[in-house]
Amino acid sequence: MNNELLSILEKNSRIDFKELSVLLGISEEEVLNEISQLEKDGVICAYHTLINWEKTDIESVTALIEVKVTPQRGQGFDRIAERLYNYPEVKSVYLISGGYDLLVTLEEKSLKEIAAFVSDKLSTLDSVLSTATHFILKKYKDHGTIINKQVKDEREVIIP
């Protein structure tokens, strides 16, 4: 049940309790209780909206930055990760297995600002050994949603 609730919410966080109760075949009160519990347990962390900024007149550039760091004694990677995620322009920070340690998503108004962030803030941190910055040129799919997908029913008429 929880899984079904979560998979509906993951696709549509704006759905109201009444419709959720209909879709899941449970009472509104149960829906409310389930959701509050999931929020309390930190299973549901936040409700976001997926925005295609390209269609607005707001300039936005996104970069993925691979960061190699030296883990700190007693705190591993957590300390440096915290240093990074506290910047509001940093959208995500993941610890990654493989050739580097942290993958940072950075959203800024321009290329220049991203460059400035990397050279002034990121590279100057003691534990940062090296960085590699990749700019996103085009988003095809984000958070499971295909951007710019034309929905067209292609099923032909067949009898019955």
Add this chain to the structure above:
Amino acid sequence: MRNFLSDKVTGLKPSGIRKFFDIVTEMEDAISLGVGEPDFDTPWFVRDEGIFSLEKGKTFYTSNAGLKELRQEISNYIKRTQGIEYNPLNEIVVTVGGSEAIDISLRAVINPGDEVIIPQPSYVSYEPCALLAGAKPVIVELKAENEFRLTKEELLSAITDKTKVLVLPYPNNPTGAIMEKNELEEIAKVVKEKDLLVLSDEIYSALTYKGEHISIASLPDMKERTILINGFSKAYAMTGWRLGYACGPKEIIAQMTKIHQFAIMCAPTTSQYAAVQALKKGDDAVEQMRQSYNERRRFLMNAFKEMDLSCFEPFGAFYVFPCIKEFNMTSEEFATKLLMEEKVAVVPGTAFGDCAEGFLRISYAYSLDTLREAMTRIGRFVKNLRKSV
């Protein structure tokens, strides 16, 4: 010039809803709830396997009865879902959709004059296929008060000494009805007593919303008198791949395979390779689609409740079958008026049998957004109708 046409074929009633749907296609902003196929794309891993098989040059015929590997997977699937064991070597034939399986089953068993019992409302192919095979179709009119399940009494009253086959179409298109174990047991008892063969069309078996589907072939001593028909179209959203199968007693499957080999040779090879993967790894994908259908089903049932439109709760397939008798219109009149005034297309129940007069088939193989808009329109339409009375 002579009239070259076959009387048997020209005598078949054409489908009455063709014209209706020609209008729908021309109407730009019409919402159609008429389609009887999944709105989902075939799961990617299945499509990928089809592509891979083409890349590897697997473009030859398969054996007539189908790829051995596929028949083995079908056998495994039926074993794990129904507990019935079919020998992949001689008790399974892979067909071009479930519809071919219906056709060749009847052709393999019918002698002139044999009677075939067909419960209606049901899928439109049984009656013409029975006629073409030379049988006499005997229609059993199912009742809304029984939730369109076949009862022992209804079956008994249709049986004569010429009855040979019972078509058992559950989960049902168009009503969404299912048959549960105790009801199937009653039917099985009569079938054995009267020495009948069951043609069990279980194409919607993966789409049930009240316990798991039970095949009549799984009941004691029923395997030897049942042809179980299923396929990939509905469960795996693979309609365009045209792939189904029939399982049954080896004597019958052998004759069916004979017709199949002369008429069709074998089912499409690409589809067969893709289907192997569908059966091997498809359970999660099917479950996800089933969950979505179930959510939509609940949504529609609630919408009808809110507009106070009578509809029994269906537990199978992806159709609901509301009753519109309160408006004193035929199904076709209602559907046409709804299309003209609110631009929503639904299928008049009568497309699936005369006894479905006063009912509509509404498919929920559509996104919730589409259904939401359609229900708003139908709600408004129903309200206006009630006001004008």
